Amino acid sequence: GEDVEQSLFLSVREGDSSVINCTYTDSSSTYLYWYKQEPGAGLQLLTYIFSNMDMKQDQRLTVLLNKKDKHLSLRIADTQTGDSAIYFCAEIPHNNNDMRFGAGTRLTVKP
Amino acid sequence: EPEVTQTPSHQVTQMGQEVILRCVPISNHLYFYWYRQILGQKVEFLVSFYNNEISEKSEIFDDQFSVERPDGSNFTLKIRSTKLEDSAMYFCASSEMGLAAAYEQYFGPGTRLTVT
Numbered sequence: 001g002e003d004v005e006q007s008l009f010l011s012v013r014e015g016d017s018s019v020i021n022c023t024y025t026d027s028s029s030t031y032l033y034w035y036k037q038e039p040g041a042g043l044q045l046l047t048y049i050f051s052n053m054d055m056k057q058d059q060r061l062t063v064l065l066n067k068k069d070k071h072l073s074l075r076i077a078d079t080q081t082g083d084s085a086i087y088f089c090a091e092i093p094h095n096n097n098d099m100r101f102g103a104g105t106r107l108t109v110k111p
Numbered sequence: 112e113p114e115v116t117q118t119p120s121h122q123v124t125q126m127g128q129e130v131i132l133r134c135v136p137i138s139n140h141l142y143f144y145w146y147r148q149i150l151g152q153k154v155e156f157l158v159s160f161y162n163n164e165i166s167e168k169s170e171i172f173d174d175q176f177s178v179e180r181p182d183g184s185n186f187t188l189k190i191r192s193t194k195l196e197d198s199a200m201y202f203c204a205s206s207e208m209g210l211a212a213a214y215e216q217y218f219g220p221g222t223r224l225t226v227t
Binding site: 004035040041042043044045048088090098099100101102103104 | 115146152153154155156159167169202204215216217218219220221
Protein backbone atom coordinates (compact mmCIF):
# COMPACT_ATOMS: atom_id res chain seq x y z
CA GLY A 1 0.00 0.00 0.00
CA GLU A 2 0.95 3.63 -0.30
CA ASP A 3 0.16 4.67 3.28
CA VAL A 4 1.90 4.11 6.56
CA GLU A 5 -0.73 2.22 8.55
CA GLN A 6 -1.38 2.27 12.27
CA SER A 7 -4.31 1.31 14.42
CA LEU A 8 -5.95 4.45 15.77
CA PHE A 9 -6.54 3.60 19.43
CA LEU A 10 -4.92 1.58 22.20
CA SER A 11 -5.98 1.48 25.83
CA VAL A 12 -3.93 -0.17 28.60
CA ARG A 13 -3.80 -0.19 32.38
CA GLU A 14 -1.00 1.56 34.24
CA GLY A 15 1.91 -0.82 34.76
CA ASP A 16 1.05 -3.01 31.77
CA SER A 17 3.06 -3.10 28.55
CA SER A 18 1.81 -1.27 25.47
CA VAL A 19 2.55 -2.45 21.96
CA ILE A 20 1.88 -0.06 19.09
CA ASN A 21 2.11 -1.52 15.61
CA CYS A 22 2.85 0.04 12.26
CA THR A 23 3.09 -1.14 8.67
CA TYR A 24 5.21 1.00 6.41
CA THR A 25 5.33 1.28 2.65
CA ASP A 26 8.85 1.04 1.31
CA SER A 27 10.94 -2.04 1.99
CA SER A 28 13.98 0.07 1.08
CA SER A 29 13.28 2.70 3.73
CA THR A 30 16.52 3.25 5.53
CA TYR A 31 15.24 4.88 8.70
CA LEU A 32 12.06 4.31 10.67
CA TYR A 33 10.91 6.54 13.48
CA TRP A 34 8.54 6.76 16.40
CA TYR A 35 7.30 10.20 17.44
CA LYS A 36 5.17 11.14 20.44
CA GLN A 37 2.66 13.99 20.42
CA GLU A 38 1.19 15.14 23.71
CA PRO A 39 -1.98 17.28 23.70
CA GLY A 40 -1.30 20.75 22.32
CA ALA A 41 2.38 20.02 21.81
CA GLY A 42 4.66 19.36 18.88
CA LEU A 43 6.20 16.10 17.79
CA GLN A 44 8.88 14.59 19.98
CA LEU A 45 11.23 12.02 18.52
CA LEU A 46 11.19 8.98 20.78
CA THR A 47 13.51 6.68 18.91
CA TYR A 48 14.56 5.57 15.46
CA ILE A 49 15.93 2.38 14.01
CA PHE A 50 18.12 1.73 11.01
CA SER A 51 16.83 -0.82 8.54
CA ASN A 52 19.80 -3.11 9.12
CA MET A 53 18.69 -3.63 12.73
CA ASP A 54 15.84 -5.80 13.89
CA MET A 55 15.63 -4.57 17.46
CA LYS A 56 16.53 -1.51 19.44
CA GLN A 57 16.04 -1.05 23.17
CA ASP A 58 16.16 2.23 25.00
CA GLN A 59 15.10 2.09 28.66
CA ARG A 60 11.37 1.32 28.66
CA LEU A 61 11.12 1.43 24.86
CA THR A 62 11.73 -1.53 22.56
CA VAL A 63 11.47 -1.21 18.80
CA LEU A 64 11.09 -4.34 16.69
CA LEU A 65 11.52 -4.29 12.92
CA ASN A 66 10.39 -7.00 10.51
CA LYS A 67 11.66 -5.90 7.11
CA LYS A 68 10.13 -8.82 5.26
CA ASP A 69 6.64 -7.84 6.40
CA LYS A 70 7.43 -4.08 6.57
CA HIS A 71 6.22 -4.15 10.15
CA LEU A 72 7.46 -1.92 12.94
CA SER A 73 6.38 -2.03 16.56
CA LEU A 74 6.98 0.05 19.65
CA ARG A 75 6.71 -1.61 23.04
CA ILE A 76 6.48 0.55 26.15
CA ALA A 77 7.18 -1.40 29.32
CA ASP A 78 5.53 -0.45 32.62
CA THR A 79 3.27 2.08 30.92
CA GLN A 80 2.56 5.20 32.98
CA THR A 81 -0.26 7.76 32.78
CA GLY A 82 2.33 10.22 31.43
CA ASP A 83 2.73 7.98 28.40
CA SER A 84 -0.79 8.88 27.28
CA ALA A 85 -0.29 10.58 23.91
CA ILE A 86 -0.52 10.00 20.19
CA TYR A 87 2.33 7.91 18.78
CA PHE A 88 3.31 8.33 15.14
CA CYS A 89 5.27 5.89 13.07
CA ALA A 90 7.26 7.50 10.21
CA GLU A 91 9.59 6.44 7.43
CA ILE A 92 11.93 8.05 4.95
CA PRO A 93 11.48 6.12 1.70
CA HIS A 94 14.58 5.26 -0.23
CA ASN A 95 15.80 7.98 -2.61
CA ASN A 96 13.40 10.40 -1.06
CA ASN A 97 13.84 13.29 1.28
CA ASP A 98 10.41 13.61 2.79
CA MET A 99 9.16 11.89 5.88
CA ARG A 100 5.92 9.92 5.69
CA PHE A 101 3.84 9.63 8.84
CA GLY A 102 1.15 7.24 9.87
CA ALA A 103 -2.14 8.58 11.18
CA GLY A 104 -1.04 8.07 14.76
CA THR A 105 -2.15 5.73 17.55
CA ARG A 106 -3.84 7.36 20.53
CA LEU A 107 -2.60 5.59 23.64
CA THR A 108 -4.78 5.94 26.74
CA VAL A 109 -3.36 4.72 30.03
CA LYS A 110 -5.92 4.00 32.74
CA PRO A 111 -4.94 4.13 36.41
CA GLU B 112 17.73 22.82 25.97
CA PRO B 113 17.45 24.50 22.56
CA GLU B 114 14.01 24.45 20.99
CA VAL B 115 12.17 25.44 17.85
CA THR B 116 9.66 28.22 18.44
CA GLN B 117 6.67 29.19 16.32
CA THR B 118 4.44 32.24 16.28
CA PRO B 119 1.59 32.78 16.52
CA SER B 120 0.23 29.76 18.34
CA HIS B 121 -3.17 30.34 16.76
CA GLN B 122 -4.02 32.36 13.65
CA VAL B 123 -7.53 33.03 12.42
CA THR B 124 -7.91 34.45 8.95
CA GLN B 125 -10.57 34.95 6.32
CA MET B 126 -10.59 32.97 3.10
CA GLY B 127 -8.52 34.68 0.42
CA GLN B 128 -6.25 36.48 2.85
CA GLU B 129 -2.51 36.00 3.01
CA VAL B 130 -0.92 34.56 6.14
CA ILE B 131 2.66 34.25 7.24
CA LEU B 132 3.59 31.63 9.79
CA ARG B 133 6.85 32.21 11.57
CA CYS B 134 9.41 29.83 12.98
CA VAL B 135 12.73 30.27 14.71
CA PRO B 136 14.76 27.09 14.19
CA ILE B 137 17.55 25.98 16.47
CA SER B 138 20.50 28.25 15.83
CA ASN B 139 23.12 25.79 14.53
CA HIS B 140 20.69 23.81 12.39
CA LEU B 141 20.99 23.94 8.63
CA TYR B 142 17.87 22.15 7.39
CA PHE B 143 14.35 23.44 7.88
CA TYR B 144 10.98 21.87 7.25
CA TRP B 145 7.28 22.60 7.29
CA TYR B 146 4.63 19.97 7.94
CA ARG B 147 0.91 20.26 8.38
CA GLN B 148 -1.65 18.19 10.23
CA ILE B 149 -5.30 18.62 9.34
CA LEU B 150 -7.43 17.92 12.40
CA GLY B 151 -7.74 14.19 12.96
CA GLN B 152 -5.48 13.32 10.05
CA LYS B 153 -1.86 12.36 9.64
CA VAL B 154 1.12 14.69 9.64
CA GLU B 155 2.03 15.60 6.05
CA PHE B 156 5.35 16.83 4.73
CA LEU B 157 5.18 20.15 2.88
CA VAL B 158 8.70 21.33 2.15
CA SER B 159 12.35 21.17 3.14
CA PHE B 160 14.78 24.07 2.83
CA TYR B 161 18.55 24.15 2.82
CA ASN B 162 21.15 26.69 1.80
CA ASN B 163 18.48 29.28 1.05
CA GLU B 164 16.55 27.16 -1.37
CA ILE B 165 13.86 24.51 -1.41
CA SER B 166 15.38 21.05 -1.53
CA GLU B 167 12.19 18.96 -1.55
CA LYS B 168 8.50 19.74 -1.72
CA SER B 169 5.34 17.67 -1.74
CA GLU B 170 2.40 17.94 -4.09
CA ILE B 171 0.56 19.85 -1.37
CA PHE B 172 3.10 22.67 -1.65
CA ASP B 173 1.64 24.39 -4.69
CA ASP B 174 2.03 27.94 -5.98
CA GLN B 175 -0.02 29.31 -3.09
CA PHE B 176 2.79 28.41 -0.70
CA SER B 177 6.24 29.91 -0.35
CA VAL B 178 9.02 29.74 2.21
CA GLU B 179 11.69 32.19 3.10
CA ARG B 180 14.54 32.69 5.47
CA PRO B 181 14.46 36.48 5.60
CA ASP B 182 17.27 36.81 8.12
CA GLY B 183 19.62 34.60 10.04
CA SER B 184 17.03 33.37 12.51
CA ASN B 185 13.51 33.25 11.07
CA PHE B 186 12.01 30.72 8.69
CA THR B 187 8.59 31.60 7.33
CA LEU B 188 5.77 29.88 5.50
CA LYS B 189 3.50 32.15 3.47
CA ILE B 190 0.12 31.13 2.12
CA ARG B 191 -0.86 33.66 -0.50
CA SER B 192 -4.61 33.25 -0.69
CA THR B 193 -5.92 30.98 2.02
CA LYS B 194 -8.61 28.41 1.40
CA LEU B 195 -10.88 26.71 3.92
CA GLU B 196 -8.95 23.48 3.42
CA ASP B 197 -5.74 25.17 4.55
CA SER B 198 -7.08 25.04 8.11
CA ALA B 199 -4.61 22.81 9.96
CA MET B 200 -1.83 22.72 12.51
CA TYR B 201 1.43 23.74 10.85
CA PHE B 202 4.65 22.41 12.32
CA CYS B 203 8.08 23.77 11.67
CA ALA B 204 11.11 21.53 12.23
CA SER B 205 14.86 21.84 11.93
CA SER B 206 17.80 19.49 11.92
CA GLU B 207 21.57 19.70 11.85
CA MET B 208 21.77 17.54 8.78
CA GLY B 209 19.33 16.40 6.11
CA LEU B 210 16.81 13.62 6.56
CA ALA B 211 18.98 11.06 4.83
CA ALA B 212 21.49 11.35 7.65
CA ALA B 213 18.75 10.48 10.15
CA TYR B 214 19.65 13.32 12.41
CA GLU B 215 16.90 14.19 14.79
CA GLN B 216 14.37 16.69 13.59
CA TYR B 217 13.29 19.05 16.31
CA PHE B 218 9.67 20.11 15.96
CA GLY B 219 8.10 23.33 17.11
CA PRO B 220 4.82 23.41 19.04
CA GLY B 221 2.85 24.28 15.91
CA THR B 222 0.63 27.11 14.71
CA ARG B 223 -3.05 26.36 14.44
CA LEU B 224 -4.40 28.08 11.36
CA THR B 225 -8.15 28.53 11.11
CA VAL B 226 -9.54 29.82 7.83
CA THR B 227 -13.11 31.09 8.01
